Every structure is written in C-alpha cells, then in structure tokens.
Amino acid sequence: MLRIEGLHTFYGSIEALRGVDLEVSSGEIVALIGANGAGKSTLLMTICGQPHAARGQVRFGDDDITRWPTHEIIAAGIAQAPEGRRIFARMSVLENLLMGATSADPQHFESDLTRVFTLFPILKERRDQRGGTLSGGEQQMLAIARALMSRPRLLLLDEPSLGLAPMVVKQIFRVIQEINEQQRVTVFLVEQNAFHALRLAHRGYVLVNGRVTMTGTGRELLANPDIRAAYLEGGH
Amino acid sequence: MSGARLFGPAWLTEGVKEALLQALVALILAVPLIGLKTVQEPGGLGLQTRWPAVAIAVACVFVGRLLLVIARHIWPPRPKAAHSPVVAARIRRFVRLLGPATIAFALLLPFLPFADRYVLDVSILVLTYVMLGWGLNIVVGLAGLLDLGYVAFYAVGAYSYALFAANFGLSFWACLPIAGALAATFGILLGFPVLRLRGDYLAIVTLGFGEMIRVILINWSSLTNGPRGISGIPRPDFFGVPFNPSPAPDASAFHTLFGIAYSPIQRVIFLYYLILVLALLTNLFTLRIRKLPVGRAWEALREDEIACRSLGINPTNTKLTAFAIGAMFAGFAGSFFATRQGFISPESFTFLESAIILAIVVLGGMGSQVGIVIAAIVLIGGPELVRELEEYRMLAFGGLMVLIMVWRPRGLLAFREPTIRLADFDRTARARSEPAATVP
Numbered sequence: 001m002l003r004i005e006g007l008h009t010f011y012g013s014i015e016a017l018r019g020v021d022l023e024v025s026s027g028e029i030v031a032l033i034g035a036n037g038a039g040k041s042t043l044l045m046t047i048c049g050q051p052h053a054a055r056g057q058v059r060f061g062d063d064d065i066t067r068w069p070t071h072e073i074i075a076a077g078i079a080q081a082p083e084g085r086r087i088f089a090r091m092s093v094l095e096n097l098l099m100g101a102t103s104a105d106p107q108h109f110e111s112d113l114t115r116v117f118t119l120f121p122i123l124k125e126r127r128d129q130r131g132g133t134l135s136g137g138e139q140q141m142l143a144i145a146r147a148l149m150s151r152p153r154l155l156l157l158d159e160p161s162l163g164l165a166p167m168v169v170k171q172i173f174r175v176i177q178e179i180n181e182q183q184r185v186t187v188f189l190v191e192q193n194a195f196h197a198l199r200l201a202h203r204g205y206v207l208v209n210g211r212v213t214m215t216g217t218g219r220e221l222l223a224n225p226d227i228r229a230a231y232l233e234g235g236h
Numbered sequence: 237m238s239g240a241r242l243f244g245p246a247w248l249t250e251g252v253k254e255a256l257l258q259a260l261v262a263l264i265l266a267v268p269l270i271g272l273k274t275v276q277e278p279g280g281l282g283l284q285t286r287w288p289a290v291a292i293a294v295a296c297v298f299v300g301r302l303l304l305v306i307a308r309h310i311w312p313p314r315p316k317a318a319h320s321p322v323v324a325a326r327i328r329r330f331v332r333l334l335g336p337a338t339i340a341f342a343l344l345l346p347f348l349p350f351a352d353r354y355v356l357d358v359s360i361l362v363l364t365y366v367m368l369g370w371g372l373n374i375v376v377g378l379a380g381l382l383d384l385g386y387v388a389f390y391a392v393g394a395y396s397y398a399l400f401a402a403n404f405g406l407s408f409w410a411c412l413p414i415a416g417a418l419a420a421t422f423g424i425l426l427g428f429p430v431l432r433l434r435g436d437y438l439a440i441v442t443l444g445f446g447e448m449i450r451v452i453l454i455n456w457s458s459l460t461n462g463p464r465g466i467s468g469i470p471r472p473d474f475f476g477v478p479f480n481p482s483p484a485p486d487a488s489a490f491h492t493l494f495g496i497a498y499s500p501i502q503r504v505i506f507l508y509y510l511i512l513v514l515a516l517l518t519n520l521f522t523l524r525i526r527k528l529p530v531g532r533a534w535e536a537l538r539e540d541e542i543a544c545r546s547l548g549i550n551p552t553n554t555k556l557t558a559f560a561i562g563a564m565f566a567g568f569a570g571s572f573f574a575t576r577q578g579f580i581s582p583e584s585f586t587f588l589e590s591a592i593i594l595a596i597v598v599l600g601g602m603g604s605q606v607g608i609v610i611a612a613i614v615l616i617g618g619p620e621l622v623r624e625l626e627e628y629r630m631l632a633f634g635g636l637m638v639l640i641m642v643w644r645p646r647g648l649l650a651f652r653e654p655t656i657r658l659a660d661f662d663r664t665a666r667a668r669s670e671p672a673a674t675v676p
Contacts, residue, residue: 048545050545090538091654092654099547099549146547
C-alpha cells in the first residue's frame, strides 16, 4: 500500500533521512522505532509532503505521491495524527472532528461520527467542550479520532503515547488495534515506546540516524538482544 | 528583627516601604516630566524649574499608594471565584439578547427624540468603524492573521468610488461592487507575498503595505490628485432620486417623491441607514461563513497551521480568501466614507486608522461580533462623550483603554460560541427516522 524507496530529506544542509526503504502492506500495523533525532517524524512528514523529499520515491497504492501537495496526499486517503496532538484548542471537540472530515464526503459525516464516538465514548461526553480543556489522553484520542474522520486507508500516528500515563497508553494502543482489526485501516506508527509499539505491530523497522538498520516482525524485534539493549532496558 | 517593627504592625511597615519605592519612581519620572519646563526667552529657549509641583506629585503618589495599602488591609481582595456555569450561562443569554436589542435600537434611532444631526453623525461614524471592525475581524479574529495595514483596503475602496464616480459618472450602487472587487484584488495582492509569514513578521509586512498604498496615493498625482485629495465626490442619492432642496420643475427629489417637506437631515438619515445595512450585511456574512467549511478552516488555521495541513486543508487558499473577503468589506466601507465626506485625501488613511480598527477588534475580544460593537462605541463614541474635557480628552481615553485591559485582558467578550452542536445532528437524524418509527 505504501512503498518508500531510497528516500532522502534535508532540512537546509542537514540530511535527516539518508536513503530510507520501507513498505507497509494493506491491513498491517507497522511500527517505526528509534531514538530522538533519528528521523522518525521527518519520515512521516515527508510522506505527507512537508517537506518534500530531495531524492527517492513515496508510492501510495499505484500513485507516486512524492511531489504531490499535502492536501492532495490527504485527499488520496492518508491521514496523520501529528506529533504533539495539535488539536484546535479554542474549538469544540465536535468542531475538531468536523475539521478532520474536511477531505471526506460530507454524506458519511454522521456515520463516521458515530464510529469515532463508539471508539472513544469519552469524546461523545465532551463533544461541546473546548479542545484545550481536555486532558492529555483525551486530546490524543481526539487527534486520532480527528484523523479517522477523513476515512483514511492509511493512518499515520506520530508518537501517540507521548507524555501519557501508562494506563492511558494501554487504552490508546488497544484502540489502535481495534481501528486496525475492525475498521480495516492500515496503521503506520512512529514510537519511542518500543515495547508497546512492537507488541502491537505486525512488523517493525528501526531507524538510526536517518537509515533503517533493522526490520522484522514485532515479536522478532522485541526478542532481539540489540533492540532490548538500545530501546527497552531500564524503562519497562 | 526588632528593626522591622519601627512603627505599627508589619503590614504597615511593608506598605510604607512599598509607598516609598513608588514615590522614588514617581520622583525619577517627575523631575524631567513636571520639574522642567521650556519657556520662550528673548535669547531663545530657557528652562524653568517647578520643584513644588514635583513635590506635590511625589507626595500624591506616596499618600495614594499608602491609602491603597491600607484599603487592601481593611478590605482584603476576595480570592477570584471560578466562573460558575450558571453565571456564564446567564451572561451568554444576556449577550444573545443584546444583539437583537441593539439592532432594534439602531433601526429606531433616527426617529428617537434626542436624535439630532450631531447624534446621527456620531452614530454614522461609529457604524463605519463597526463595519471596519467586523471586516478586520474576519482576517484577525477568525483567520488569526495580524493585519496592521487594513486601512489600505479602506483607501482603495474610497478612491475607487471617488475616481469612478468622478471620471465615468457611475452611481454609488454601481461603484460599490467595483470598489469591493478592487479592494479584494488588493487583498490577494497583499496575501500572496505574505503566505509564509506569521505573527510579528506578517504584522510588519502588512504595516508596510498600508504605508505603501498611502504613499502611492500621495505621489501618483495624475490619478489621485496627490495630497490635495479629491473633492466634489457625488453625494449619495435615494436610488437615483437626489436629495435636492429645489429640483427642476420636471425632475423629482426625495421630498417631492414622498410628498414631505425638504429637510437636510433626510440625507443624513439615509446615510445612517445605508451604513447600518452595509454593516449588518457584513455581520450576517460573517455569522453565516463561520458555519461553512471555509469559515471553519479560517478558525482552524488560527488555532494551528500544521494541524490544518495534516488534515488536508489548503492553507494558501484559506489565507487568500480571508484576506480577500476582509479587504472587500473595507472596500465597501471606503466607498461609503467617500460618498459621505464628499472629499478624500491620503491623510484620512494613516496608520492610526489601522491601529484604531485593530484596537476595536482586540478590545472587543477577538472574534466576538457583539464585542466589536461595544468596543467601537467605546473607542469612537467615547472620545465624543468626553469632549468637554478638551485637552485631557486623550488622557481620559487612554485611561479607559488601560482599565478595559486590566478588567478584561482578553477583550470585552472573549468567549467563543461553537459553530455546531450535536443537537443539530440529532434533530436531522430524528427527522429521518420518524417515518420509520410510525411503521408498527
């Protein structure tokens, strides 16, 4: 579904991605793990065309979307819950969800709304509250729900566990699994929380200094001693 | 230490210290501001010192501060209670009633007993700024793009009416859409180079743009008549029927059409209703567009541009529409200004105008339509009310603005009504499911 080949991205003269190859097949959950500054978020942003890649190719389905403007990429069926959640703080929960549906057909709006309210019942309770008054976990749920409102085929999640309590992280990851299994949405997940991410994911990639250094099924990577040493020891 | 208890309780000692400090600051400020006065002397300018005045000022600050400290001790400030939802709901209901009540009052105003020429003139001025505030609110309040050069579009509207009416003899109603379209074009012209700018940088560029338009108006003498301005701009007529005290025998005038006696105030009343309708149209447009995708995209853009991009909103189009539509309303208001004044010159379109319009939007509480009306009344009508204070007028006015910002730092009416509630969907869903429910 998503195929990335030899992707290079620069910020000015800094090369953030140094030739990334990666593939996400339909129906999968794929996790990308790596340390701070490895280029994880840059990869997600490059998929969305912000910034555009300097070299290499991003293919989505049959289309080469490498040079497409962002809004066309989103309209093609990719949605992103950006890093740091970035919900619209002064707008109500319902308005946030409405903004998520910008590129979707309006006739699906009500059924999509019911769908995300079933996934996140708390959002239904809070629907008329300002986004900025939600707790961190609720904001993350809103960010995911907002991304789902565009009926994506591929959902990109940038650090959904960032700054959340362990209980909430568990809840969020359970919903991601539900979205994948029941709603048949392919998920590409960027995480620092390697343990949770790899347990959830079918497959994983490890990104180090802008290069993919390792790949395998989630279980393989979890069992790998190098990964354990680099990303799992001490934390969990 | 016992030294701290020289006289009276500790709070008083603290208070005296505080007052002394304030008096010191007052002294530093008062020496150059009050203590020195330049006077004309035979050999040029001379300095006169006024030490007693300085002493009085410093003493006033000391005593005033001390009284404040004592007052604070006797009536300690109550801890700020959180806004209870009941009070918030009551305020909201009040504001919702305030809108229609104000409109009803505005519609009746010319026929109220106290509405003389002066009251109407001030009202027209206030309404012009209400309209400009509502127009700028689209750009600043909704889309969150800080525009310090809004007066440029006002100028474009005014000059386009003046030039089209003078050179081609077009009527006000024909010129109005032209002025709006021209101003919108200038809005897009400004919008393109600043698409990537935000916040302070955007403000500086728009400030420059406003000045550029003014400088062009001054220097392009062959078109705009330079600093001398354009005079003899046609006054408005009543949809083709002029306001004319002595029309030609075969022509009609406003008063003969309605069979009433001629009075110069008829034209003023017409102008009043004209700007009222234009302003209400601006308001209606804003209220409607807030509920449409483009209006909601403006607000989302104000909240977070990156999130907007990630949701597939095209920020370029969103910003340009905001600039263009905001500018269009300034163009309409400019046309009205030109026809009302009968004379325009670049002097009417200085940065101060932009600043006043922006102050109305900010003071009103960014994005609040009713707040802008109140702010316009306070900012434009206020200086008129305190006209008797003469040279202290601007001082009183400045004090008023400071008080508003202390009392309500986020503007007079800062809360924002959501544009949509779930009830709207429930209602449509119920309406759809009702026929099915009747089937047994």
